[in-house]
Amino acid sequence: MSILAIDTATQVSSVAVASEARLSAELTMQARLTHSETLLPHMEQVLKMANVKKEDLDGIAVSIGPGSFTGLRIGLAAAKAVCYALKLPLIGVPTLEAMAWHYPVPGVRIVTLLDAQKGNAYRQSFRFHEGRMEAQEEITVSGLLEVISSCGEMKEPVVLLGDVVPKKIAGKLELPANVSLAPAHLVMPRAACVAMVGLKKLAAGEVGNVMDMEPVYIRRSEAEVLWEKRHPEAAEGGAK
Structure with a gap:
């Protein structure tokens, strides 16, 4: 069973092809090019690298957030288009959960963080236990000083990873x-980790609907907040 995995939740663009037995190919880069410029060519390239035809895929796994609003929309739109065209299952993978798979190590609290702007971070912590990555809390938006303080109160080693590190x-x-902080090669999201979670979800029948799957934003975009400030009468009317 082979799947194509996509992660565009941050400035990192990452695409991978993987099966239960191995990671066949992965292309991960962080550049000034936008996801709209790089994603489709990278998808084609990684399939060629893995020697896998798109018709032979068993599903598409995509990172669904939280993260960059634009990046998440681009990744999910591409995944939906491929799934619809090839009649493949679509697997939505929470971004912070996928990142935690950088550290499948028992006895360590893995705290995944992504930039939420203005000194805040999207945060969730995990423990790896008996082959499962178990979330220890719901996703929250927390100040960085609050994150550091609460981690210091934990009675176990803590590793922080994510783009704010x-x-x-x-x-x-x-x-x-x-x-402690994750080293540079383990800080950022990777499609390989999305693939690992996606394969488990696909095997368990946990697939989404191509027509109505949406990104997990947690909070509204800055553009929405600014628009409401400039158009308070429209915002109030919409709330009635």
């Missing part, structure tokens, strides 16, 4: 003794 934590905030 190199941008806003490493070398900028003091860390408690039990908290």
Whole structure:
């Protein structure tokens, strides 16, 4: 069973082809090019690298958020189009859960973070137990200082990963003794991790509807907030 996995939740563009037995190919890059420019060519390239025809795929797994509003929409739209055209199952994979699979290590609290702007981060923590990645809390939006403080109160080693680690934590905030940062090659989202979660979901029959699957935003976009500030009468009318 082979699936194509997509992660465009951040500035990183990542596409992979994987099966239960192996990761056949992965292309991950962070550049100034937009996902709308790179995603489709990368999908074609990674299938060629894996020597897998799109007609032989068993499903498409896509990172559904939280993360970049535009990136999530582009990734999900591409996944939906391929699934609709090839009549394939669509598997939505929570971004923070997929990231936690960088550290499938028992006895460690894995805290995944993605930039939510204005000194905040989308946050969720996990423990790996008996082959499962178990969420320890719901996704929240927290201030970075609050994140560091709460991690310091945990009675186990904590590892932080996500795009805010190199941008806003490493070398900028003091860390408690039990908290460490993921190294550079394990900080950012990867389609390989989306594929691992996607394969498990596909095997369990946990697939989505191509027509109505939506990204998990958690909060409204900055554009929506600014529009409401500039058009309070329209916002109030819509709330009635």
